[in-house]
Amino acid sequence: MSDDERADGGRRPATYDQARWTRGDEYEPLLSEKHGERVEVDGPLPDDLTRDELELPGPSEPELARHYTRLSQMNYGVESGPYPLGSCTMKYNPKFTEDVAALPSAAVHPDRVDERAQGILAAMARLQDYLGRIGGMGAVSLQPPAGAAGEFTGILVARAYHEHRGDERSEIVVPDTAHGTNFASAAMAGYDVVELPSGEDGRVDLDALEAAVSEETAALMLTNPNTLGLFERDIEEIAHVVHDAGGLLYYDGANLNALLGQARPGDMGFDVMHFNLHKTFATPHGGGGPGAGPVGVREELAEFLPTPHVREREARSASDGASGERSDPRAGGGEYEFYEPEHTVGKVHGFHGNWLVLVKALAYIARLGDEGLADASAKAVLNANYLASQIDYEVPHGPFHHEFVASAGDQDAAAVAKRMLDYGVHPPTTKWPEIVDEALMTEPTEVENKQTLDDLAAAFDAARRDDDETLESAPNRTTVRRIDQASAARNPRLSWQALDEE
Amino acid sequence: MSGSPFAPHTDEETAAMLDAVGVDSEADLFDVPESVRFDGEFGIELRDEREVVAELRQLLGRTDDLTEFMGRGHYEHYVPSVVDNLSLRQEFLTSYTQYQPEIAQGFLQALFEYQSLFVELTGLEIVNASIYDAATALGEAATLAARVRQVDGDRILVPDLLREERRSVLDNYVDGAGLTVEEYPTEDANADVAALADLADDDTVMVYAENPTVRGTIEEDLDGVAAVADEHGALFTLGTDPVALALLERPADVGADVVVGDAATLGLPASYGMGLGLFATREEFLRQVPGRLVGASEDDAGKRAYTLTLQTREQHIRKERATSNICTNQAWVGLRTAMHAFSLGPDGLVELATECVERAEDLAARLDDLTGVSAPVHDHHHFREFVAHTDQPARAVADDLAERGFGVHVVGDHEVQVCVTEVNADETDAFVDAFEEVAR
Numbered sequence: 001m002s003d004d005e006r007a008d009g010g011r012r013p014a015t016y017d018q019a020r021w022t023r024g025d026e027y028e029p030l031l032s033e034k035h036g037e038r039v040e041v042d043g044p045l046p047d048d049l050t051r052d053e054l055e056l057p058g059p060s061e062p063e064l065a066r067h068y069t070r071l072s073q074m075n076y077g078v079e080s081g082p083y084p085l086g087s088c089t090m091k092y093n094p095k096f097t098e099d100v101a102a103l104p105s106a107a108v109h110p111d112r113v114d115e116r117a118q119g120i121l122a123a124m125a126r127l128q129d130y131l132g133r134i135g136g137m138g139a140v141s142l143q144p145p146a147g148a149a150g151e152f153t154g155i156l157v158a159r160a161y162h163e164h165r166g167d168e169r170s171e172i173v174v175p176d177t178a179h180g181t182n183f184a185s186a187a188m189a190g191y192d193v194v195e196l197p198s199g200e201d202g203r204v205d206l207d208a209l210e211a212a213v214s215e216e217t218a219a220l221m222l223t224n225p226n227t228l229g230l231f232e233r234d235i236e237e238i239a240h241v242v243h244d245a246g247g248l249l250y251y252d253g254a255n256l257n258a259l260l261g262q263a264r265p266g267d268m269g270f271d272v273m274h275f276n277l278h279k280t281f282a283t284p285h286g287g288g289g290p291g292a293g294p295v296g297v298r299e300e301l302a303e304f305l306p307t308p309h310v311r312e313r314e315a316r317s318a319s320d321g322a323s324g325e326r327s328d329p330r331a332g333g334g335e336y337e338f339y340e341p342e343h344t345v346g347k348v349h350g351f352h353g354n355w356l357v358l359v360k361a362l363a364y365i366a367r368l369g370d371e372g373l374a375d376a377s378a379k380a381v382l383n384a385n386y387l388a389s390q391i392d393y394e395v396p397h398g399p400f401h402h403e404f405v406a407s408a409g410d411q412d413a414a415a416v417a418k419r420m421l422d423y424g425v426h427p428p429t430t431k432w433p434e435i436v437d438e439a440l441m442t443e444p445t446e447v448e449n450k451q452t453l454d455d456l457a458a459a460f461d462a463a464r465r466d467d468d469e470t471l472e473s474a475p476n477r478t479t480v481r482r483i484d485q486a487s488a489a490r491n492p493r494l495s496w497q498a499l500d501e502e
Numbered sequence: 503m504s505g506s507p508f509a510p511h512t513d514e515e516t517a518a519m520l521d522a523v524g525v526d527s528e529a530d531l532f533d534v535p536e537s538v539r540f541d542g543e544f545g546i547e548l549r550d551e552r553e554v555v556a557e558l559r560q561l562l563g564r565t566d567d568l569t570e571f572m573g574r575g576h577y578e579h580y581v582p583s584v585v586d587n588l589s590l591r592q593e594f595l596t597s598y599t600q601y602q603p604e605i606a607q608g609f610l611q612a613l614f615e616y617q618s619l620f621v622e623l624t625g626l627e628i629v630n631a632s633i634y635d636a637a638t639a640l641g642e643a644a645t646l647a648a649r650v651r652q653v654d655g656d657r658i659l660v661p662d663l664l665r666e667e668r669r670s671v672l673d674n675y676v677d678g679a680g681l682t683v684e685e686y687p688t689e690d691a692n693a694d695v696a697a698l699a700d701l702a703d704d705d706t707v708m709v710y711a712e713n714p715t716v717r718g719t720i721e722e723d724l725d726g727v728a729a730v731a732d733e734h735g736a737l738f739t740l741g742t743d744p745v746a747l748a749l750l751e752r753p754a755d756v757g758a759d760v761v762v763g764d765a766a767t768l769g770l771p772a773s774y775g776m777g778l779g780l781f782a783t784r785e786e787f788l789r790q791v792p793g794r795l796v797g798a799s800e801d802d803a804g805k806r807a808y809t810l811t812l813q814t815r816e817q818h819i820r821k822e823r824a825t826s827n828i829c830t831n832q833a834w835v836g837l838r839t840a841m842h843a844f845s846l847g848p849d850g851l852v853e854l855a856t857e858c859v860e861r862a863e864d865l866a867a868r869l870d871d872l873t874g875v876s877a878p879v880h881d882h883h884h885f886r887e888f889v890a891h892t893d894q895p896a897r898a899v900a901d902d903l904a905e906r907g908f909g910v911h912v913v914g915d916h917e918v919q920v921c922v923t924e925v926n927a928d929e930t931d932a933f934v935d936a937f938e939e940v941a942r
Contacts, residue, residue, distance in 0.1 A: 018605060026806055027607070031615055031844055039848040043749045044859045045883055049720060051751050056622055057615075058847025061584055068588040068612070068841060075608030077596035085598060092508050093596050096551050102586075105562040109572040110775030111911055116904055119565035120774060123558070133544040145634040145776075148817070148827040156674060184817035184827035188645075190678030193822040231533045261540065268538045278830060282508070286834025287609040288599035288632075288794065290776065307670075347670035350637030350764075351576065351775020354832075363558055368506055369548030375505030378528035382511075385531055386519040399533045421605050429601070432818070446509040450519055473802070478604040481802035488799035488811040492788060494628060495618040499798060499806075 013462035014424035014455050016081070018478045019073035027480060028070050032496045035059040074479040075287075076426055082452050084387075086403045086429040086441025087179065087227055089257045089279035091376075094367065097283065097360035106359055110351040114337045121336035124310045124352075127294075127362045134365075134373070135253075135273055136266025137296030141305040143353040147254060150274025150293025151185035151221070153306060156345040157272055157297060158219045158248045159189055160304040164343055167246065169218035175204060177228060177433040179254060182221045191218060198435055202228045202397040209241050217247035224251065224268065225258050227433045227441070229384065229400030239269025248272060253293075256280045257445065258381060258402035261374025265296075272297050281361040292357040306348050308338035377402070379446035383453060387444050390457035392464050396436055403443035405436045406460075413438035415471035416463045422477045423459035569929045570772065570909040573887040573921030574716055575636060575665055575764060578772040579745065579854065580924050585769065585841045594837055599794070599830070603809040604801070610808035613796045613833065616840040623747040624761045625754025626782040631765070631836030632793025632828060633779025637668040639762035640710065640741065641675025642781065642792045642826055646760065647708035647737040648679045649790045649825070655705040655736075658683045661693060663716050681707060691717040691880040691889070695726035699733075706734045712741035713750065717919065718862060718887035719880045720750070728757025744768050744780065744843065746885050749855035759784055768846075769838030778835040789815060792826030794833075854924075858886040861922045866890070868934050869920070874941040879917060887921035889913060892941050902940035908933050 006012050021028040038055040059067060076083070083090035100106070105119055114121060128140040144150040155172065162169050172186035175196045183193050196212050199205030203226065213220070220242045225231045232238060242249050251265040251273035257280045265273045277283050278291035285291070297305060313335050368376065380402040388395050393406035406428075408416045417427035417440070428442040440460075444453060463471070475482065493499055511519070516528075525531055549557070570578070589595065593608060600606035613631050620629040633639040644658050658676060660669065662685040672683055686698040686709075693711050702709065709731040713721040721727075724740070731738035740758040742750070744765050753761045766778040783791060789812065797811035817824040846854060862884040866877040869890050877890035892899045896912045903910055908929075911919040922930065 022805075028611070030611070030618075032618065035847075037848050039852060041749060041852055043852065043856050044863075045720065045749060049722065049751055049883070050749060051755075054622070054748055054848040054852060056619065056848040056851070057844050058849060059844060061582075061845065064841070064845055065584055065588060069591070071608035071612050072588070072591040072593040073608065074606075074611070075593040075597055076605045077593040079592040079596055083598070085601070088598055090596075090598060094508060094551075096555055098590065100555060100558050100562075103559060103562055105559070105565050105567075106774070107578075107772045108565060108568075108774055109570045109578075109772050109909060110576055111572055111574060112568070112570075112909060113900075113904075116566040116568060116909065117774075119562040122561050122564055126561070130544070130546060133546070136540070145638075145832075146828075146830045148829045149634065149638075152674075152827055179829075180816075180818040180821050180824070181827050181829050183821035184824040187822035187824075188675070188678050188827050190680070233533065233535055235538060236535070259534075261544070262532050263534050263538050264540045267540060276830075284595045284834070285598040285830070286832075287594055287597050287606075287613075287837065288833035289831040290634075290835055291830040346674055347637070347667050348674060349775075350635045350665070350667050350671060350777070353776070354634075355774035355776045357776075359558070359562075363554055365546060366549055366554045366557065367551060368508075369546045370544045371548050372506040373544070373546070375509055379506065379509040379511055379516075381531045382516065382519055382523070382528050385523045385525075389523050399531070401532065417602065418604065421602060426605065427602060446506060449510040450515040453519075475604050479607045480604050480805065480807040483603050483801050483807045483809045484799050485809060485811070488797045488809050489814075492795075492811060493798040494795055494811075495614070495621040497618060497621050498627070 010461060011454060011458040013458040015422060016424035016477055020479045021070055030496050031057040031059060031067055035063060081425055082444060082448050082456050083426040084428050084442045084444045084456060085426060086443045087254055089443060089445055090285065091282050091445040092447040093282055093284040094364060097363040100363045101356045101359045118336060121310050123359065123362055125312055125336050127358055128310060130365045131275055131294055131296060135275065135296045136264030137273060138299030139302035139305060140294050140296045141309060142294045142358050143306045143349050144274065144293040144295055145349050145354045146289060146291040147274060147276040147293040148181040148185055149348055150295050151181055152188055153295045153348045154250050154272040154274055155185055155189040157301055157304045160343060160345050161248065161301055162218055169216050171216045172218055173212050173220045177226055177435055178221060178223060179252060182252060202230050202435060203232055204234065204238055206234055206237060209238060213242060213245040213247060215246060217245050219248040219250045221250040221252055223255055225255050225401045228397045228405050229403040230397055231401060235268045254279060255402065258377055260377040261370065262377060266298060271301060277357055277361040282364045283357045283360040290354040290357050292354045303342040304345055305341045307340040307344040307346060309341050310336055310338055313337045376446045383444040383446060383448055387453045387456055390454065391460040393440060393460060403441060405433065406440040406442060407436050408438035408440055411438060411471065413440055416440065418482060419463040419466055419471050419474035420459045421475040423462055425456050425459045568904060568907055568909040569926050571920045571922060571926055571933060572909050572911055574911055574919060576775050577767045577886065578923060578925045579767065581769065581771050581842060582845050584845055585838050588841060589838045595834060600810055607808060610796050612837050612840060614808050616836045617796060619840055619843050620780065620782050623744065624782040625752035626761060627785040628788050628791055629782040630793045630795050631833055632831045633781045634832055635777035635779050636741065636762060636764040637671035639779030639781045640668055641672050643739040643760040643762050644672060644676045644681060644708055645679050646787060646790055648681055650787050651707050655707045656681045657706045658708045659686050659701060659706060660710045661686060661688050663688050663691065665716055691715050691719040692721050692882060693727050695723050698727065699730045702730050702734050704734050706736040708737045708739055710739045710741065714743060714746055714885035717880060717889050718884045719882035720885055724756040732757065745855050745858060748851040765839045766835050768842040769835055778832040778839060790825055791815065793828045793831060857924065859883065861927060862886055862888050865920065865922045865930060869937060872938045872941055886923060887919055889917050889919050892916050892918060894941055899940050903936055906936040908936055
């Protein structure tokens with residue numbers, strides 16, 4: 001029996017002790033508690049336009065470095081260990097992409113004229129082209145700064161398309177298993193949301209779809225594979241039903257990491273889609289952003305994309321739908337230019353979106369190429385299937401792809417997750433989608449090896465064996481113990497100033 | 503190796519895993535109908551790391567190497583190396599939203615400190631680091647105004663000089679909520695408060711002003727703007743700047759209900775417009791705020807700990823009734839903004855803001871001395887930037903300056919806008935010399 005085997009032949013879970021700094025009765029103090037300073041403000045402006053004082057921390061550089069280094073030790077990242085947060089695609093973020101994004105030639109002002117920013121426009125054009133090929137889309141806008149912003153943009157495009165045809169519609173259909181952002185994005189664009197109940201197999205029920213769509217349907221928003229990891233096998237029939245009613249089919253790209261090189265949204269009949277560059281294309285999640293949510297559309301919808309859009313100047317022709325208005329038509333200044341799509345929806349970001357994220361994604365795609373991208377999805381799907389095969393929790397729906405949703409059964413999924421923190425792994429997404437009881441939504445991604453997946457399985461299984469009392473008292477090895485959520489919401493204290501008022 | 507360099511599987515491991523799953527190959531795991539399978543190629547070649555870096559260095563190198571004297575909503579200050587080094591620690595960079603707060607205290611505390619930074623700077627109680635940029639923050643402020651408004655009304659009033667890009671984003675954000683955006687006049691770049699008062703009525707939901715303005719001027723009568731909004735029960739949203747806030751009267755003290763702007767002016771260098779939406783508001787609107795909020799609570803050991811809170815406002819719980827669709831946003835930029843601000847400390851921040859006033863004033867005076875130039879065009883105090891009149895067509899002046907290695911904005915037929923910070927200050931003499939040559 002080896003060290004990592006249990007007496008019953010199962011695998012022993014790893015354990016993890018996170019850094020925990022304590023001073024007096026508290027954990028690591030706030031920077032204000034360590035280095036607070038107050039200065040009188042006596043600036044060059046008239047007194048009545050000037051504030052009186054400013055009170056902020058003013059640590060020296062060594063003090064600042066120590067503070068943030070300690071905070072970093074109190075945080076878990078992809079390089080710390082497996083991070084199988086379902087629907088988030090927490091893959092490794094290659095280091096060299098940071099170097100590319102840090103090039104001085106990438107650090108320029110967004111208001112430069114096109115001729116003086118040719119490298120940036122060329123990079124944007126190349127990324128548009130790559131994403132178009134990967135998604136099977138005719139044109140791509142890089143402007144949306146996140147996945148939800150991409151959804152909002154895509155729905156604006158759909159709205160503009162219908163309005164342009166003189167066919168105003170009022171509803172967006174969204175399956176009950178969809179990401180919450182789908183519902184919220186549709187509502188933000190002014191649509192009524194029609195929730196589509198899933199069939200018993202966890203997929204779109206064609207009869208329910210038929211009943212849900214009408215001449216009011218502007219679009220159906222679909223994630224494929226869906227949030228259970230299941231491919232919508234009837235996708236062509238679904239597309240037919242939606243198109244037959246005059247609606248558009250929108251692809252939520254959150255799960256695209258399952259399909260690279262295997263299938264393309266454009267080929268399945270989708271008209272509009274967004275890509276999550278921070279998921280599929282390995283740009284860092286940054287603790288919750290910045291991401292990027294480029295939107296792809298089929299060729300006929302390109303005229304509605306956000307402005308400005310990049311194109312190669314030589315490729316310009318009468319049929320490309322551009323108004324082509326240029327402030328400086330100096331010939332030969334460069335090969336790429338911004339133009340305003342003829343029926344543009346306008347802007348969804350003040351400038352050009354999260355540019356530095358776009359650069360990193362471009363570098364990642366160029367690094368992997370066809371073979372690497374296809375292999376990424378193949379291994380992501382293999383990893384999910386292997387992990388699921390090694391855990392004791394039931395996985396009610398299949399066959400799944402890059403992620404699966406296990407059920408914690410009679411255990412509380414949230415408590416299971418807390419307990420898994422003690423076993424050296426980040427837990428899955430919990431309690432969602434609601435179609436699975438006590439859901440444990442798990443997406444290991446392609447970056448984990450067999451050993452790590454075995455560790456993850458051991459963590460799942462150990463939590464499954466733990467009694468309720470143990471689960472309820474977890475976690476024990478993280479920086480802090482279980483946090484009282486109810487009290488945080490009941491008595492909101494959202495700044496150190498609010499703490500001082502007590 | 504022909505596959506992804508970031509998938510670590512050996513052939514033996516892959517075989518063992520396939521065996522465990524009970525299939526012969528990965529392809530067998532895809533439940534994709536034949537009719538929609540992709541059997542083509544993207545035509546993207548796999549490259550090694552060195553090749554990619556060299557290729558993109560060359561591609562991006564096609565951009566001209568200009569010394570930019572540019573602003574208008576996107577500014578460059580010197581970002582200390584310590585910010586890069588600490589923010590790139592993988593525990594920060596590669597983590598995600600703090601759904602498991604017990605294992606993510608570091609980022610939560612950093613965001614709590616960010617929130618506190620802007621509570622101090624704005625005087626408003628509620629802040630988040632959860633909006634993409636200044637334009638989308640303005641859009642979110644408008645929909646917030648519509649949600650908290652007690653009576654019917656659909657008008658949003660914005661200055662006529664508002665950047666058209668921000669205006670377009672705002673239009674998109676408010677359209678679904680049934681609001682309309684209208685312009686009020688400015689007088690010599692600042693809000694024309696009398697004209698605003700004439701335009702505002704009880705259908706007005708929000709009044710927006712900027713300080714500093716998009717033309718770099720300092721507003722002198724924000725109290726007047728606030729009074730107009732207040733008279734009609736509208737919200738007053740103020741667009742501002744994290745550095746300027748170190749000097750300017752606190753927005754809460756001039757009656758602002760919401761503060762928006764680009765917080766990444768601290769924390770990011772010039773990034774082709776990538777930013778972070780500054781968003782602050784009054785406590786009474788707490789439950790209508792968009793985006794993530796970090797709060798203090800206690801753990802089972804009775805010690806202070808941090809967590810995302812009031813999540814019932816958010817899309818993953820409230821769906822179509824959420825306050826916003828926002829999910830992934832700009833947390834890492836917020837981390838950098840806080841690091842940058844705290845590395846300056848209150849003294850350093852006030853000093854930087856003071857320089858922003860003085861440098862703009864000095865450079866305007868130097869340009870004003872040149873033949874064919876008068877600056878500043880507007881008779882106000884300025885922050886970082888100002889508009890200069892050129893006798894020559896502004897477009898030609900800007901092009902000629904670019905030929906000499908300098909970037910400026912063209913904002914009128916005979917108006918350029920010039921922005922100066924510590925980053926380009928060393929080039930000021932050369933810039934003035936070049937300006938002299940091209941302006942006469």
